[in-house]
Amino acid sequence: MKLFRTFVLAATAAALALGAQAQAPAPIADPAATPATKLLLANLHRLLPRGVMYGHQDDLAYGIAQAGQMWKGDANRSDVKSTAGAYPAVFGWELGHLELDSARNLDAVPFAKIRSYVQQAYAMGAVNTISWHLDNPHNGKTAWDTARTVPFILPGGPDHAKYVARLDRLAAFLGSLKGPKGEAIPVIFRPFHEHTGSWFWWGKKECTPAEFTALWRFTVDYLHNQKKLHNLIIAYSASDFADEADYLERYPGDAYADVLGFDDYVNGKDPAKFQPGMARKLALLTSISKAHGKLPALTEVGYDGVPDPTWWTKTMLPLLKQYPVSYALTWRNGDPVHFFTAYPGQASAADFKQFFQDKQTIFANRLGPLRLYTKPI
Template identity: 25%
Template structure:
């Protein structure tokens, strides 16, 4: 098995074991891709489900329909929806922590993310840095944005510490799709983005001692590859590179630009798809993604299908149970649903 070490030299034993497991998957003949499903934000999803309902729909329904659970479950600390609903802008896991811990206890992997609200304006992630603002203000004392951002980081660290104390390794993918310009953190200078990432890394690992995290860098596959390279914070604070990949239609292919760039041995990182889906209102064949990985992107070790999105009377069916051939996907010999993943972890 590939002897790849975490970027954090003080990483916990469980984090190191998880990284080594993922590192070895491309060398296997079968059972080599961890199948993931995004479950929920803390509240106010882009669908009508509260966290308990989302757990039933995106986790339990997968089992009821296929006899298998997702190998990876995704959760988001945000309490804000794309339309701005939700009074509290700060990060929280209060409405889904029990589900995340249960999934871990059953042998699954956890991927946490955070659609952070705008620390200048308190708008949602889908906003801009206001005129006169800049990402450097988040790491330079003396502004309200600095105080708010670092207060949020403190709240996040308090919650992540709960998992660290239970020795639960977390795949942590903050500030995703940074090479696009739809989230506020993607609208700033690329060098400043790198410093904001590094500041978070130092605070979590060095100041707060959170050594259970594997750090995942998630640019967007349809946005600029050049910008993603410029924003890459460096191998000393990244473990996994996992672009978000959304196909235009069920018949379209994926751009290989980010895969080709970050699969270069000079990066030396595990590869995955952070989020994946097809931007259509029609049901699709769930097997599309593993077939593309098998034929075009064989170094991808994990992917996470997104939850369904309800907007303006339309529904985009991204989730496993909302599309076709889920059982066949779960039984594909390259797949690692929760049961197969638990077997691999226990070898």
């Protein structure tokens, strides 16, 4: 805890020094964005001083029953709601294998169900964020393949047409996300995430900064200009990073991103070192976001199995109160061994409910139906 306080003091001083340079929220990266998409982003900026939205990946699709057995596809079921009493404010979804024209994503969730879950989350006034672990378009291997790929799929490359065909499938799905009046549902789209690591084919050791930014800009321009998708809020999402220069080394520019975030997990780290490490990165993120007028977010976070019964209020909550971010998305409850949020009877369930009850955390019950999409908050 002493180490965490040291980081807090240093980070607070840095944030104050940067305060004079902070900008007002920048305009959305897509000038042709739908009114609801522009309003959502503006409202997320307005909501930022009021608290952090809690998110969960695949929350409506499956989870863990009290007895340690999985549930799958139960109508309106949610481990978050079962534990805390309300749905998350942010729902995460995955589109990997959409590019293969598969009926199910890489986690076996049907894309037709994902579409209906997006619509359900939108109807309750929550926010949807979408990631895409697309298979390697150069050699057909998984997203976790680390063969050099990006130069082959850029314009002029031998596999560029393959990549464009995959973008066409992605665009068709994103364009099919419609509300009850046929309106396009705004979503936060998070491509090529964790690019500062080297476990995906778009990673730091797998392409140069120039190649990565060229791929990012082509992708965003193609979706906006060629496919006429104007319901996208674009998220730039790193993994670990040493400093501001490292974080921004592959940044495509303010015209190509709306949300700045990073992913971080306890995993095999010493849990005692997780909090000060997160404090350092959150301090950098909030400072960089202010300087660029972008929305800061903890785009993925979690402690596999959540074995610490007070992790939510003693580790996460102090961080989120000290460093305001728009949302913090915990990863999926994939099976009874690997899961990232509480469920009824789990060791941290009581603490998670206290986390939910804190005035600084925002779940769907505090948003109201379509409020973020229809009027300034």
